[in-house]
Amino acid sequence: MKAHQTVTRVVLWIGIVSLVASLGCEAMVGRIVKSAANRQASSAAQATLEDDALHVFLCGTGSPLPDADSAAACTLVVAGGKVYVVDVGPGSQEVAQIAGYPTRAVAGIFLTHFHSDHIGELGEWAMQSWANGRTGPLNVYGPEGVDRVVRGFKEAYALDDGYRIAHHSAEVMPPGATEWLAHSVPYTNGPGTKILEDGDLVVTAFAVDHEPIEPAVGYRFDYKGRSVVVSGDTDKSTNLELNAKGADLLIHEVLIKSVMTQVSHAMGERGSSRLQKITLDVTDYHTSPNEAAQSANAAGVQTLVFTHLVPPLPGAIRKWLFMRDVDQGDVDVMLGEDGMTFRLPPGSDVIEID
Numbered sequence: 001m002k003a004h005q006t007v008t009r010v011v012l013w014i015g016i017v018s019l020v021a022s023l024g025c026e027a028m029v030g031r032i033v034k035s036a037a038n039r040q041a042s043s044a045a046q047a048t049l050e051d052d053a054l055h056v057f058l059c060g061t062g063s064p065l066p067d068a069d070s071a072a073a074c075t076l077v078v079a080g081g082k083v084y085v086v087d088v089g090p091g092s093q094e095v096a097q098i099a100g101y102p103t104r105a106v107a108g109i110f111l112t113h114f115h116s117d118h119i120g121e122l123g124e125w126a127m128q129s130w131a132n133g134r135t136g137p138l139n140v141y142g143p144e145g146v147d148r149v150v151r152g153f154k155e156a157y158a159l160d161d162g163y164r165i166a167h168h169s170a171e172v173m174p175p176g177a178t179e180w181l182a183h184s185v186p187y188t189n190g191p192g193t194k195i196l197e198d199g200d201l202v203v204t205a206f207a208v209d210h211e212p213i214e215p216a217v218g219y220r221f222d223y224k225g226r227s228v229v230v231s232g233d234t235d236k237s238t239n240l241e242l243n244a245k246g247a248d249l250l251i252h253e254v255l256i257k258s259v260m261t262q263v264s265h266a267m268g269e270r271g272s273s274r275l276q277k278i279t280l281d282v283t284d285y286h287t288s289p290n291e292a293a294q295s296a297n298a299a300g301v302q303t304l305v306f307t308h309l310v311p312p313l314p315g316a317i318r319k320w321l322f323m324r325d326v327d328q329g330d331v332d333v334m335l336g337e338d339g340m341t342f343r344l345p346p347g348s349d350v351i352e353i354d
């Protein structure tokens with residue numbers, strides 16, 4: 001296919017996806033149907049709290065661009081009877097609730113950086129986990145600046161907190177859960193810094209390269225000999241490779257730079273100089289699928305999962321475009337999608353994927 005044909009088709013796909021996303025009721029019908037079909041999965045999600053394995057659930061594999069199939073950035077980890085969430089992009093809370101994850105057990109929300117597609121649903125995660133039975137404060141971890149983000153969302157939800165306590169009673173909606181604790185996490189451009197230890201779970205933070213956006217970090221979860229690393233947003237990062245050493249699972253952001261460059265040219269030809277600039281700007285602080293595979297091989301991880309998929313593309317073309325230039329080497333590489341689950345039992349190197 002000639003380059004200009006590719007450009008035309010990509011622009012058309014993005015236009016179609018945006019149109020569908022703007023028709024909220026259409027998307028909602030799809031999600032309700034999916035929700036009915038997912039009742040069995042829901043009880044499995046609840047059961048993760050009782051299971052001794054490390055669990056990972058993709059609650060958002062999209063980006064800031066409208067995407068009818070994917071919520072924005074979100075990865076959920078269940079370990080030792082508690083739920084941890086890395087990034088809370090718009091739509092992610094709904095994905096987790098529909099899948100049946102016990103958000104009452106949210107013990108920590110970890111923000112990688114403060115772009116809106118990573119923090120936009122912090123208020124809903126707080127409110128919905130409270131409505132689902134969370135009784136203690138909400139712990140929010142992030143690099144410096146997290147206290148400001150938490151303060152802002154907390155203030156925006158203050159009236160709503162009051163309504164719900166007054167209407168449903170303090171017994172049903174305990175006021176203690178409306179306390180949000182911001183934890184500014186230390187990290188370096190070097191070995192990861194331990195920021196949380198809870199039973200057998202250790203969480204470390206490390207710098208990534210989302211220049212000019214600073215701060216930006218990734219997180220690693222180690223639990224009973226199994227491990228998952230979440231990249232956050234980053235260009236190809238040697239520090240991520242250092243901190244992902246030997247991990248079982250690497251959840252890595254990707255952007256197809258060649259396609260986004262073509263989209264930018266097309267926007268220019270169409271006379272949309274603002275979109276031409278924006279779509280070109282984003283190519284310089286993300287990782288291409290093959291670069292992510294190179295990092296995964298350098299780190300010696302077992303399985304690499306693509307997330308934060310840019311651009312948003314429908315169905316079969318999505319897999320083809322994100323995977324076509326990938327030299328997977330010794331690593332299992334797969335395209336993430338919302339709702340995908342991974343179970344990593346201790347004392348084994350097995351990863352059960354659903």
Ligand SMILES: [Zn+2]
Pocket residue numbers: 113115210213233
């Ligand atoms: Zn970002």
Ligand SMILES: [Zn+2]
Pocket residue numbers: 063064073115117118233308
């Ligand atoms: Zn992002």
